[in-house]
Amino acid sequence: MSVTETEIIRVAARGDGVTADGRHAPFAAPGDMLADDGTLTPGPHHATPPCRHFPACGGCQLQHLDDATWGDFIVDRVASALAAQGLETEIRAPALSPPHTRRRATLHWEPAGRLGFTGEKSHAIVDLAECHVLAPELFALVAPLKRLLGRLRLKRRLDLHLTLADQGVDVLIIGALPEGLEAAEAVTDFAQRHALARVAFDEGYGAEVRWEPDAVTVTLGDVPVPLPPAAFLQATREGEAALVAAMQEAVAGAPTVADLFAGLGTFALTLPAKVYAAEGARDAILSLKAGAARAQRPVFTEHRDLYRRPLTTTELDRFAAVVLDPPRAGAREQAQALAESKVPVIGYVSCNPSSFARDAKMLVDGGYVLEWVQPVGQFRWSTHVELAARFTRADSQPR
Template sequence: MTETRLEITELGHRGDGIAFTGTGPVYVAGGLPGETVEAEIQNGRVQNPDYLSQSPDRIEPVCRHYAACGGCSVQHLAEAPYLSWKRNLVEKALKTQGIDAEVAQTIAATEGGRRRAAFTATRAGRAVLLGYHEKASHKLVDISECPVLDPSITSALKGLKSLAADLVPKNGELRITVLSTTSGLDVAFDKADKAYDRKIPALSQKTVELDLARLSVNGEVLLEVRPPLLDMGGTGLVPPPGGFTQATLAAEQALSELVVAGVGKAKTVADLFSGVGTFALRLARTANVHAVEGDSAAIAALDRSLRKPQGLKKVTFEKRDLFRRPLVPEELEPFAAVVFDPPRAGAQAQAEMLAKSKVKTIVAVSCNPATLARDLRILIDGGYALHTVTPVDQFHFSPHIEAVAVLKRE
């Protein structure tokens, strides 16, 4: 196998450098535009690159685990070009759907660290490893630090490993979701050894010693020392164990501000794919809101948060699978505005119904530029005008990007 000299000209959507050759693109993990490498090529990817020149945008990664860990892909890129790259990911996705729209500057929303993290634990002989998988591998990186996390989670890593040692199965992996709340860490273990009940006294003691707010195992709350509270714009909410929440508080605030501003003065709002009510509870400060969500646990959490007087307008909710049963135009008629925030698969079926509706304002929130662009294309073809698109960087050093788009029927 001979070595080839390559000029990297682009940064791909997964964070790899891309060099274009006569036989197609070649991907350079860790490469940056403007760099020259000499390397062997195997299956369209370089092997053991020798850097002949380096980009002025290259910086030293901040984490000791960066070379192996698959959690971050662009720690080596300076902040300004990094945020521009994130914006470009959204622009490219829109152009793929023929949408020529101005995309705002990326909002950096990672301040304070990631409050929600998902770890994996497994056995390695007598030891227990806890961390993230290596890049393109099932091998686990046993982490001692993680600069993207909220410091309260980082400082608990040793204690979490001690808990995991009592729960990790003999074969297979243990899943750990940790959420930093206003009352302490909410820790949920999934796929734990089925015989964990014999260790409940030890687990409970460790939970108290670690000062956790709540410990859950395989969907069952084992011990709740304090309700793990989240502040949803002035409304307290206890999320379901291991349930979805926005990963950083800064991003939740940025996304919520964009959603509330996009809805404007609308007095009746439907919040679709509402989750636990991240947007619904904030929108209800000034509007009557109907929240629709397919996950029973999320709806139950929203229900509990509404049982105490909070100074909100009327909030109703409905459990419904919007992928199979989207709200149809007749059901959408009462609403002046609609917000939707679907999973990565997007909201194609719901967008098709919205395109046929008379709703005046739509605010689309997405964690996947490709499916967002597809859904926006449907709405634009249905007569909506795209007013703003704003990227929000919630997952620092990763290729993931959130975006909020505001459309109006004129």
Template structure:
């Protein structure tokens, strides 16, 4: 057992001491004791706690791996997430105003992926333990929306009937306007008897839709999502912002950035999170690599009222970014790429001299890289707003505006 001082938090939310040695569930400034195991400290005891340390609000926190930062105050977490962005930008010599942090409330997560496994006595479902394949049951979870909690008994039933004791299920669930939208992966092959069983479970647990390894087994009600005035039925397991409040905050910032745009292109458009609300006041061209998602967006627009024209295109923007001649007809863009960022597409946006861009990012590192390229080509960066949808996690999301400097 040795004594260590925690100097900072790493990107995964673990405390870091000299070495480096990683110490889960610690905070900067704390003096701790622990036993080194490779680069990780085990059997940690807090000798001098940080003033930012708080009692975790969830009784599952110490064992469950669903959250990383419940032991830290909300003020500390907000400061740390701002610092993560500032550090990423500073690595590219970028200085930007970091606006207030919006943090989603407890019990507001509307989508999650749980693990479910058969046991000797039945089945269990929950999140994986921290750094382990062990499943921790979470009946009193402070993260998930209350209307999402019925997924736990359903996931257990799915494990009993749909997998062996050696193969855990991944059960993804989204809260839709029609109820629970469930997509299961890793189970038994889908045959006739299993279809009948799954249909019965969907009825028993009042599920809107149940899909098994990508195939829809039963739809009892349309699992719709509301994007502005449009109602969209996404394909099973489609991407959705983690909380309704977080989505609203991202959209409000995006609408403000693109307030004067008269024709907008939405890149990595998904099922229409931004494209459909933005179409209330300007025509939008939505581009997305997943054909099923872009078809869902198009169907939602066609059945909506009062929207400007929305055109759609299924296209892999990593391999085939929109080129300057294609971007020339737009005066505003919103881009919401995966964690890798959008290096190729950002280069073409800069070449096209597109006047304004709203950039939504889930990775400050790739965002900073792309921002550096835009600024090197004459763009000015506006305030960066931190949107903390993944409360108590190390995940950092942001939205920022870029305007072409024409002076």
């Protein structure tokens, strides 16, 4: 009996390869050939996964793709989300972060001694012996942290937030609070030996710092900003640079800008304008305020929940441009107010193409033109897609 083979033509949103007739094949790349019996013959875009933990580890889903195909996957995700809303525009070549550049990650530890990411579609922990996405400074702590946590004899599964700050690695351990002199000495010795920026524990009542010889900061633009434990930070420096460049281009020439969902100031501190920055997380907006004041930047900050109290059209119309970078859920209420405003230019940063496309549809229906989208792949070999975009009103000029 002859065997019929069908070519994989694209990669679906969850990472499966798909044929023209709709058959799905796990870990298949465009150009692979799928036989009737499910056998897969690798094609020219099928890469050899570099990590021994793939595909069990949930940290990566697409190590079987070469960079060109991973980039095509990112563009397709954006185009498909826009098409679902009846939209299309220029989609630029994606900015891809290289391996070993993730500067923040959440790992997990269990008393049996395993420490790593959880498995794909599983709560089981993959014990990391190597990692091709983490920055070397973060991965270098995996084995030492396992030894420390074992020595502390903690009895619960823990989450570990690792962030590369200006002063070194910032470690926040959630789920336990070590007690006693021996534990305190062990933590201090560990922090000193590995030149950590900070070590904190959170048993559920907020972070309790056990080691912080110098105030921990992260530099955004050229401004050192106080870094709260586990604060949101763009995953890679390369990804941050791509998003910042896109927003600088999007609102170029605007003398006044509203930065909504401003966080620590990734965009507010890099725009050559007078900036109003609104953020719902109190720790983040206080850090931005302190950093801007110390650097004497013209940034006015407000602690404001933009879901419960989005800026009104009257407030928005005071600005020559708006930048917004909402969480994955998007900014439905704020986008509706923007759609009814007279703001000439909007720069939108998103980590979810679907919620972005929903909000983009509201803006376009309100009279805006979606000029371009810049996709960004910060999460190496992941199905996670980020983007930046520019909207303009055809009858408006920056004020």
